[in-house]
Amino acid sequence: MTILAERPEVFDESFEHEPAPSGLLKWLTSTDHKVIGKNYTVTAVIFFLLAGAMAMLIRAQLASPDSTFLSQHTYNEMFTMHGSLMIYLFVGPVAFGGLANYIVPLQIGAPDMAFPRLNALSYWLYLGGGLLMMTGFVTTGSAADFGWVAYAPLSNSINTPGAGPDLWIVALILTGFSAIFTGVNLVSTIYYLRAPGMTMFRMPIFTWNMLVTGILILIAFPVFTSALVLLWCDRHLGAHIFEVQGGGVPVLWQDLFWFFGHPEVYILALPFFGIVTDVIAVFSRKPIFGYRGMVFATISIAALSTSVWAHHMFTTGVVLLPFFSLMSYLIAVPTGIKFFNWIGTMWRGSVKFDTPMLFCIGFLATFLIGGVTGILLASPPIDFATHDTYFVVAHFHSVVMALVMGAFAGFFYWYPKMTGRMLREGLGKATFWLMFIGTNVTFDPQYLLGLKGMPRRIAEYAASDGFTTLNRISSVGAAILFVSVALFVVNVVVSWLNPIPAGDNPWDAATLEWATTSPPPHHNFLKIPPIRSRRPVWDQNHPEDRIIEHHPPRLGGLMASTGGSAVLLDEVGFDGGDSPGTRERDQ
């Protein structure tokens, strides 16, 4: 059945020609972006839990010197699959497949994603790929064990034979296509299905970030997916593309992988930057400070992220150190703008420390640690000293745990919209504090371990190495993280068994997804409010603030307070957005 969706206010409810299936059939057949978004989210969270369990095994192994808890081979499988599940099957898919799939059409007033069946196919390819990757554990040769980066020549058929590594490769080919299709869908939806009046510079920052993420996916994923095909050809057809024996170049794999891999970090990060931006504005009771600056910073970060790939390859000795170092440093500038604007949004706001806001503040602190240590690693002399040590592991996990906190901010913020139920605040705050403390207890000691010279990816260390105490502290932190995630699961179960109705807009939020019911109906809106600013729902719910007023650019970066709210004045292209008591006419 194909139906012709029309704008709300024009159609009546008879547009649903046939009753939608329910239960298992709904799960298998739905092309509704909300169902697919939920499918993605639940599946990704399951992979997250599995990857977390592997992390617990890794930390149990490293909690004491000369440990025999895991064999070396099993340890290699664990860190490979932990990284693979987290990066390829959780952090990315939960953002662009789960939350974005669900939220972006709502934020722009669209009835669905532009290509609903392609959207459904994306999910099934993702699930199929994920299951194939996990199938490696039940094959005779075990799962992939060459690290989540699969460097050549370690990943060739001699060094890592068997079905597990092959399953890893074909699984990521499937998830690669899945991501590319989702990227196409996101860009097309945002370009073509916005509601009247929803100009590009009225879109919520989350939607802007998903647009940029979609473009970044289209740049990065085809390279990786192609490289995986080449790797498979090397393993099975003797192509010798990455093997010296046949005239190939092993370091070419690193070139191709990191041309995907570094943008991938930002494919993971930008969605959560968007979530944090929107959530901070809502819980500060203020518009976003420097809206256009945020947009340009996002685009700049994305562009720069695709021209720094070889900073992961400094120690190979075959890359242009000054170019990649300089470009890596430059990323700090737009990222700094974002931090400035996040603080500016909170500045003189009426900040409410509900759970989503707490996770955002945790994100800021944790990402700052990860970002600053990233700047250190962009310096070749420091990178040469710390490469392949736990310093890099700690840096990377500070970044990723910040993103996980961003994801939890999104879960807590949009869970009421997606389910019509509230999560419990007490459990939520306990989850946050345990996660924040656990993150720092786990990964801060790893910086010191790295500086003391502990190599990454080793299953054992000797007591005489002096790594024991810091590793024990790190393992205690991992246990705290485990408890925090368990509390989140408990929270979801409690909300399911004993629901507290959420209402349509429990946070008094400003963007369009809060104009519809919780959960939204099929094709999303029965009625869309007029879109005359970046905050159409705020305009509707707070008509006293609907004063049309334009703030001309002024120099100085001053902050003036009007009507109890800060209006941050324009400077070099930064505008203060439409503050309470003001509304600018963009374009």
Add this chain to the structure above:
Amino acid sequence: MKVEAYVLLFVGVFFGLVGLVYWLWSHEDAGGIMLLGSFLLGCVPGLYYLWWSRRMPRRAEDDPDASLEDGAGAVGAFPGSSIWPFVLGLGATFVAAALVFGAWTLGVGLFLAVSALVGVIHESRRGGLV
């Protein structure tokens, strides 16, 4: 549509400049070609959008003063429930598994994939506008 075009053109111009500097500085083939591809990925659709944006009337979503009535009417055709994406995904998974376990899953995968393609085409033809 202009802003949409400019976003893509920014991608193209950025990678054009960076790619040029990188190539002149390093003479490294792999990176140079990837940056060239990124340049084209931004420029080709960006120029197409820019070309169209100058020839099409202003869309309601690009007009800050547009009312919902300005966008009244069909937004597009959206399929209802469909089993075929699942069948195609399952088929693709079996085909991928054939690359590991041998040809025995290839037949199943291809059968499912072709069935899904036929099913989607049939479904599209009999149901409304697409």
